[in-house]
Amino acid sequence: MQTLAQLAQIIKADLIGDPQAVVRRAQSFEQAEAGDITFAADAAYRARVNACRATAIIVAEAVPGATANLLIARSPKLAFARAIHALHAVAYQPLGVSGDLVVGEGTALGEDLSIHARVSIGKNCLIGDRVTLHPGVVIGDDSHVGDDAVIYANVAIYERTEIGSRVIIHAGAVIGAEGFGFVPDEEGRQVKLLQLGRVRIEDDCEIGANCTIDRGGFADTVLRRGVKLDNLIQVGHNCELGEDTVVAAQTGFSGGAKIGRGCVIAGQVGTIEHVIIGDGATITARAGITKNVRAGALMGGMIPAQEYNAWRRRHALYSRLPELADRIKQLEAIIRDAGFDLEAGHDLSAE
């Protein structure tokens, strides 16, 4: 629990209200009760502030006539994230090292660890202080895990992987499997290009459940400081994701893609190989990135679903666009021949 005076300081907000009022819980706007803190995401929520039962509401600006205690912050969502943390984060407590740990020669373990049962660590690894390894985690030879990292159940980490401090890896993720490189031989059989690089995950990254991050071919696949991946994301060999970039679920980066810092990549996006996306770019859901994207660009591409019959009719016309274009061209020719002044623009028949 926190007084609003304390909390205002922690979340960097200005209080309008009772500094001695106490909140014990963060909660959503709709579910909040007395004793809770919540936030108004935008003007529509601010307009409903008196319908909210929370003891304190974080807002972007003062709300005339508001009855609740208000905490004014430039980014209410950021202030709320800090409030949730202040009220609900549990301080780390080391659980110790399970007696059944399987660990290879030459591996050094840090202090104050929480290593659950059924963990396997290979040879010559370095495990930092206060690391948590949940059951079923497998770490290959010659890997490093930084201080305060948390690796959830059944994560598989291949050999020679570098994992920074405070990295969180959710259950089932696979880090460092071999990149997908094959070339057909004289008889059409696929010959593998051995993948000799590594995966390096810098500090403060978070990797979602069942993600797959492949090792590089020669150089490394790199996630820079603070990258956050949602679930079921594929990161191909030799990709590099820039600092603080966030990526939503089921997106896939083909080999060698370079993503800038501070990018926002939505879900189910795909990129071709070796594409470069500039810093601060935003890619909306399901976009297929086939060319380099400049810094700061906003790129879209999803075809929204439609009523099935309407979609069928539109799609049929889409399929017949060449014919449609030819008919427009023909009309233009007739009009021109009839003596009208037509500035026809480009010739649609030439691609």
Add this chain to the structure above:
Amino acid sequence: MQTLAQLAQIIKADLIGDPQAVVRRAQSFEQAEAGDITFAADAAYRARVNACRATAIIVAEAVPGATANLLIARSPKLAFARAIHALHAVAYQPLGVSGDLVVGEGTALGEDLSIHARVSIGKNCLIGDRVTLHPGVVIGDDSHVGDDAVIYANVAIYERTEIGSRVIIHAGAVIGAEGFGFVPDEEGRQVKLLQLGRVRIEDDCEIGANCTIDRGGFADTVLRRGVKLDNLIQVGHNCELGEDTVVAAQTGFSGGAKIGRGCVIAGQVGTIEHVIIGDGATITARAGITKNVRAGALMGGMIPAQEYNAWRRRHALYSRLPELADRIKQLEAIIRDAGFDLEAGHDLSAE
């Protein structure tokens, strides 16, 4: 083995043929032999009934001149599902609890269990009767697993998860990882919104291999009774999927999506956040749901593949649709100026 008289009763069908004939095996229409039962999915199969070697064929209506024994059922596929079950389902037999079970304080285990080796169960869990846990299953603290649930190898279940009776979870699925919620701070670093909710999976659900179902932010992520998920599906935080809804592989639901009951969602579909899909809606493969969908609607969206060059040409024209529209508008202006009566409809230049 069953006599057709017995089987007709079990699968709720009317028999035309020999009640004492015996079938031992269910099989596909093409592969069926004497001693087998199969089904004719539609009229095309019914027309080929005498080319099928099965002893009994389930059909939607009588087939004049058929030589095989026929079982008439309104839904032959449903009757066939019941026949497969009657002939091939193996009664549950408890295997006992492996001596190497790792289990936390305060956890209560039910009776007649089948807990394989290498299972870890946290503290204060409740495991029902006749539950099967395959090797490598990890269950977090304060979780419940209902009677007759089957959890396959290497499934990871985070703390405080609720799993109903008869739920089946296939290998590698991750239940209850933290939802994807981040907000940038003053310096562009991503700050996490702690995820305090849970996952609740009601009775009779089935979850496919390597699916990921995130815990809610404050409230819970909920799969209602009888939801069936195929493989590699992402269910974001605070989603709710309605009773008996089925979802095909690789579909992703963004945070807060509410899917009605009895929906059919095909593969590789994606939805935006907080979207609402009404009861009984059907979403065809790869559709991108960007707006609420009314109950019973049929929504499409997949762009079918085409010969590469044809696709390139169509796509080039798609890219030039604004120009195409401008040219139509110009033609209309000329025609109108020439004195023709043109009911031009909407102005395409205004979006």
Add this chain to the structure above:
Amino acid sequence: MQTLAQLAQIIKADLIGDPQAVVRRAQSFEQAEAGDITFAADAAYRARVNACRATAIIVAEAVPGATANLLIARSPKLAFARAIHALHAVAYQPLGVSGDLVVGEGTALGEDLSIHARVSIGKNCLIGDRVTLHPGVVIGDDSHVGDDAVIYANVAIYERTEIGSRVIIHAGAVIGAEGFGFVPDEEGRQVKLLQLGRVRIEDDCEIGANCTIDRGGFADTVLRRGVKLDNLIQVGHNCELGEDTVVAAQTGFSGGAKIGRGCVIAGQVGTIEHVIIGDGATITARAGITKNVRAGALMGGMIPAQEYNAWRRRHALYSRLPELADRIKQLEAIIRDAGFDLEAGHDLSAE
């Protein structure tokens, strides 16, 4: 290390240069140093051959004025794959069988194995010689694993699975889970069609991390010799993938799809059920295959991302294609009525 004379023989190339020169490492064109071998992928790389510091460069044809040693090969990438292998492949060395192996009755283990800790093998399995099983691998009853197979951490293999020789399965993959078959009963509850088939993976296949390959309904799901799957791929029940076919990440094959031999399937592709793709077909990224594809065809379908506002405008026009078509038709009618000779082609209003 190898002399160029030795290496030329191994990689089947013709040497132009010093046969006694020695290379110790394969490396990318940009990063190569003295002592390295690399390759020039195409004419653009060949033009820069003298900017490369490698001791030897594999090229498709002689480069006049080149200062480095050249190795001429028809497919430089193939020759390079062989060179990487010659310089960096590590000969198999058996690690033995972990003392904690859990193994069921009737299972036969081959010789010279490398079975790590925390592996579970069911009853009546057959494990070949020189097989490597990483920690957390779970193999169900009645399964076979061929000689020299490598199965990475936490792979789950269901009962009765057949895995050929030299197969590689990356971490987290799930082989043999039940296919997705349900049919609604009289009250809308989903009834399962039990899945009685198996998965058969022939020799020399490679399966990416976190892939899911479902067992067949009655017949088997089959990957023919030499199939290579990238990560996070879904293979539905009763699919068959032909010899030497390669598939990039996040692609999904619906039930019963039959893919020919030597196909190249890019990432995030999807197919409908029972579709047939002919030998040697190429499917570009994200294409949605809704109809059979003839042998050797090149199919496309990805909608490339665009600047968001441009995409919005194009999409709005796409949505209004029926109206656009009507307006063209109306213009044609006016032109025709005015006495112009118009060969109108097809009627766009009829689908």
